[in-house]
Amino acid sequence: MATAVMTTLDPKSGAASRGMSDIAIRNLFIIPTILFLIVFNIFPLIYSLGYSFTDFRASSPAAANFVGLQNYRELLNDPFIWSNFAITAKYVIVSVVGQVVVGFGVALLLNRTIPFKGLITTLLLLPMMLSMAVVGLFWKLLYDPSFGIINHVLGLGTFEWLSNPDMALYAVAITDIWMWSPFVMLLSLAGLSAVPKHLYEAAAIDRAGTLYTFFRITLPLVAPILMIAIIFRTMEAFKTFDLAYILTSQPTTEVISIRLYKMAFQEWQTGRSCALAYIVLIMILAITNIYVKYLNKVKER
Amino acid sequence: MTQIELRGVQKFFGAVQVIKDLNLRIEDNEFIVLLGQSGCGKTTTLRAIAGLETIDEGDILIDGQAVQHLKCSDRDIAMVFQSFSLYPHMTVYENIAFPLRATRMNRADTDSAVREVAKVLRITELLDRRPSALSGGDMQRVAIGRALVRRPKAMLMDEPIGALDAKLREEMRAEIKRLHIKQGSTTIYVTHDQIEAMSLADRIVIMHEGVLQQVGSPEEVYAHPANLFVAQFVGSPVMNIASATVAEEKGKAAVTVEGAPQGFAFPQQLLGSLNGSAGRKLSLGVRPEGLVVAHEAADGFLPAEAHIIEPLGSYDIVDLKFGEQMLRARTRSGFVAKPGDRVFARIDPAQAHFFDTESGQSLGVRL
Numbered sequence: 001m002a003t004a005v006m007t008t009l010d011p012k013s014g015a016a017s018r019g020m021s022d023i024a025i026r027n028l029f030i031i032p033t034i035l036f037l038i039v040f041n042i043f044p045l046i047y048s049l050g051y052s053f054t055d056f057r058a059s060s061p062a063a064a065n066f067v068g069l070q071n072y073r074e075l076l077n078d079p080f081i082w083s084n085f086a087i088t089a090k091y092v093i094v095s096v097v098g099q100v101v102v103g104f105g106v107a108l109l110l111n112r113t114i115p116f117k118g119l120i121t122t123l124l125l126l127p128m129m130l131s132m133a134v135v136g137l138f139w140k141l142l143y144d145p146s147f148g149i150i151n152h153v154l155g156l157g158t159f160e161w162l163s164n165p166d167m168a169l170y171a172v173a174i175t176d177i178w179m180w181s182p183f184v185m186l187l188s189l190a191g192l193s194a195v196p197k198h199l200y201e202a203a204a205i206d207r208a209g210t211l212y213t214f215f216r217i218t219l220p221l222v223a224p225i226l227m228i229a230i231i232f233r234t235m236e237a238f239k240t241f242d243l244a245y246i247l248t249s250q251p252t253t254e255v256i257s258i259r260l261y262k263m264a265f266q267e268w269q270t271g272r273s274c275a276l277a278y279i280v281l282i283m284i285l286a287i288t289n290i291y292v293k294y295l296n297k298v299k300e301r
Numbered sequence: 302m303t304q305i306e307l308r309g310v311q312k313f314f315g316a317v318q319v320i321k322d323l324n325l326r327i328e329d330n331e332f333i334v335l336l337g338q339s340g341c342g343k344t345t346t347l348r349a350i351a352g353l354e355t356i357d358e359g360d361i362l363i364d365g366q367a368v369q370h371l372k373c374s375d376r377d378i379a380m381v382f383q384s385f386s387l388y389p390h391m392t393v394y395e396n397i398a399f400p401l402r403a404t405r406m407n408r409a410d411t412d413s414a415v416r417e418v419a420k421v422l423r424i425t426e427l428l429d430r431r432p433s434a435l436s437g438g439d440m441q442r443v444a445i446g447r448a449l450v451r452r453p454k455a456m457l458m459d460e461p462i463g464a465l466d467a468k469l470r471e472e473m474r475a476e477i478k479r480l481h482i483k484q485g486s487t488t489i490y491v492t493h494d495q496i497e498a499m500s501l502a503d504r505i506v507i508m509h510e511g512v513l514q515q516v517g518s519p520e521e522v523y524a525h526p527a528n529l530f531v532a533q534f535v536g537s538p539v540m541n542i543a544s545a546t547v548a549e550e551k552g553k554a555a556v557t558v559e560g561a562p563q564g565f566a567f568p569q570q571l572l573g574s575l576n577g578s579a580g581r582k583l584s585l586g587v588r589p590e591g592l593v594v595a596h597e598a599a600d601g602f603l604p605a606e607a608h609i610i611e612p613l614g615s616y617d618i619v620d621l622k623f624g625e626q627m628l629r630a631r632t633r634s635g636f637v638a639k640p641g642d643r644v645f646a647r648i649d650p651a652q653a654h655f656f657d658t659e660s661g662q663s664l665g666v667r668l
Contacts, residue, residue, distance in 0.1 A: 206379075
């Protein structure tokens, strides 16, 4: 099968003149990648699955004891873990909904002929290209109660964004929305410009109003690509760590990956944290699967 | 009951004028075909009537009301696009129901209207399918159904069958004609295909470079083209055009085409009809069927040499050489056996057209 998929080597190419066959080239490029993946991804994945059934602590020289499903049982019965999951869920919903509304909205605004459209689009993409840590540090300054520009502009006095337990999670979400809306915008823009103009003309002739056209023509036709953006953003938001970790240390912002980090590298409960990591993995897979199912349904037509 | 009127319509795309002072009145229930080459302004005219294109000057009146400033949704006009423009994510049923649902018609009325239209178009069994699962002809039926379902004031069709293959085109042509007779609505149809225009239209409007050339019934346009452009655009195979001189000869008129040694005999009254245009350069136009071909020499027949023979089944098109001048004649199939044969031909005066070479206008000679 593999040979059927491969294109044949150009006989005039340098590689061919050095006497390399198609197979040799394939091996040269593919095998290192596969090795790399096995050593750094697959092996730790499987190894940690093994640890998740033990009481192993990386900080102690004591040998790991097999404890069966005890880690999983305890984790799933731990109300604190569930509150971490609840925080994560709240964060995912606020942040993804925000990104879709802002990103799709901006895409709608940009989906017309305006001067400097290319430049504006590029500038809007900038937040996405920054490092998470940098964004976190900058927004910490922006949010600062005494000299932060946000309070200054909004006239909020010394409103505490990050040290207010009710507000901190939203503050993190707002930063995430700022950073990743451009991503949704970019994909939406691609989807919007792929909707044929003549469909809008047909809808206008059919006497459909602006809102009706948006909900019956635009949105359904952009849905598949918007869905892909939502899948990506949900997965990312679910495993958010750096932004929340850098911005604030409120217990109300302790999303699941922060809890995981603390469990693994501050409390050194290596075995238990492996189990938690697996629970998170399974949850993300399940959520993604729901989306993919829906995506396939949308793409069927 | 819908009349559409265009008064002095002008349209520019930048510096290019695509519609030049267009005046046209379309009567209720009339089937009008806008005919012309691509880029002649016919589609722009149609889109302007629909409201998809603004006009720079003039008025568009529907039932006596100026509508050029109204949005297309306020003009109550339906349109069928060349690309069909079906909504890909909706079933056939939803596509046809769309214009009704968009204007919040109630469920029961929508359903009965959709089913009725589907029945007329014979697509009832396709209602649950999506457009992607339809053939080209069925897609066009759905597009027509979507236009018909809300009983618009007028139907506009932009090359609706241009994207179909030849056989299907013929079929759909007949179907559109049948529908028009059955449903009867003012229809404006755009095409570049003169056969489509001839077969469908009550009146044909021929446009060239944004200028209206002639308006008339298919017979009129075919038999009495207003100018050289119409003469050569309508009819297949194309009309022969040759510069000609007219002289009096033995009490008759003789029309000599450039390069031919002798003149074709015409009745005396031609001279009288051409009196006003003495001294101007003339062009003679004659359709291939206007040349009468015989094997034997006879009075009024000129000798000619067959050059190329195109057998087309029901008839042949033969290129005849009169001296240097080539004229195409239509003969019974197999009438001229082979190229190089000597035959005799005359021009049927009733089918001859005379044009002023310079202006291209017909001189209106009818013999």
